[in-house]
Amino acid sequence: ADRLDLEGVSVADLTRDELLAHLHEVLERKTQLCLGFCNANMLLAALREPAYAAALRGFLLVSDGLGIDLCSALFRGRFFRENLNGTDLVPAFLAAETTPRTLYLLGARPGIAGAAARNLALAYPQHRVVGVRHGYFRPEEAGAVVAEINAAAPDILLVALGNPGQELFIAEHGARLDARLLMGVGALVDYTAG
Ligand code: UDP
Numbered sequence: 001a002d003r004l005d006l007e008g009v010s011v012a013d014l015t016r017d018e019l020l021a022h023l024h025e026v027l028e029r030k031t032q033l034c035l036g037f038c039n040a041n042m043l044l045a046a047l048r049e050p051a052y053a054a055a056l057r058g059f060l061l062v063s064d065g066l067g068i069d070l071c072s073a074l075f076r077g078r079f080f081r082e083n084l085n086g087t088d089l090v091p092a093f094l095a096a097e098t099t100p101r102t103l104y105l106l107g108a109r110p111g112i113a114g115a116a117a118r119n120l121a122l123a124y125p126q127h128r129v130v131g132v133r134h135g136y137f138r139p140e141e142a143g144a145v146v147a148e149i150n151a152a153a154p155d156i157l158l159v160a161l162g163n164p165g166q167e168l169f170i171a172e173h174g175a176r177l178d179a180r181l182l183m184g185v186g187a188l189v190d191y192t193a194g
Helices: 016-029 040-048 050-056 066-076 086-096 112-123 139-152 165-176 188-193
Strands: 003-006 009-012 033-038 060-063 102-107 128-133 156-160 181-184
Touching (some): 003 066, 009 040, 016 033, 016 181, 033 040, 033 165, 040 050, 040 066, 050 165, 060 066, 086 112, 086 181, 112 188, 128 139, 156 165, 156 188, 165 181
Parallel strands (some): 009 060, 033 060, 033 181, 102 128
Antiparallel strands (some): 003 009
């Protein structure tokens, strides 16, 4: 199979180029995609916590790291064709994507997403960051956060709230978010801020 299926969690076996082409398609077709980079911790958390596994069912999950690669070897007799983590894949995607796109960065400590946005503007001048917000808000503020993101109208929403928070946020609010590509990106915002 072209995926690892474990207790209802399904991780696609895509190459980087296949994934980049798919993300481009999603943006062109104006459909919505939730993308998750599934490492061994995420997989274990999903196996332990049915609500997290259920949230991940709405995602395209790709394989991130050695732990999940070993799982793949054990349970389906082959390794994943490529390792795809957000910290490498998102910059590669922004570089490959020549069509101008708008982005919103949600997550990390106050001030970090703004610094990341300035670095993205320098690195990928064809794209535009239309909004940022730190990732320390109360559950009852989530509705206002969603409204703020929709008002900025990004094509792409990068969510850096850690696991499982980022995937749960995307699963819970995705239907009300107008962005087409929603990605849980972990430490990417910290990393991009430098
Ligand atoms: N983060 C956040 N809000 C939270 C928890 C985490 O914005 O409530 C951010 C954190 O500042 C960091 C990113 O999420 O930028 C990843 O956090 P962490 O390394 O704790 O996540 P994990 O290693 O669990 O993915």
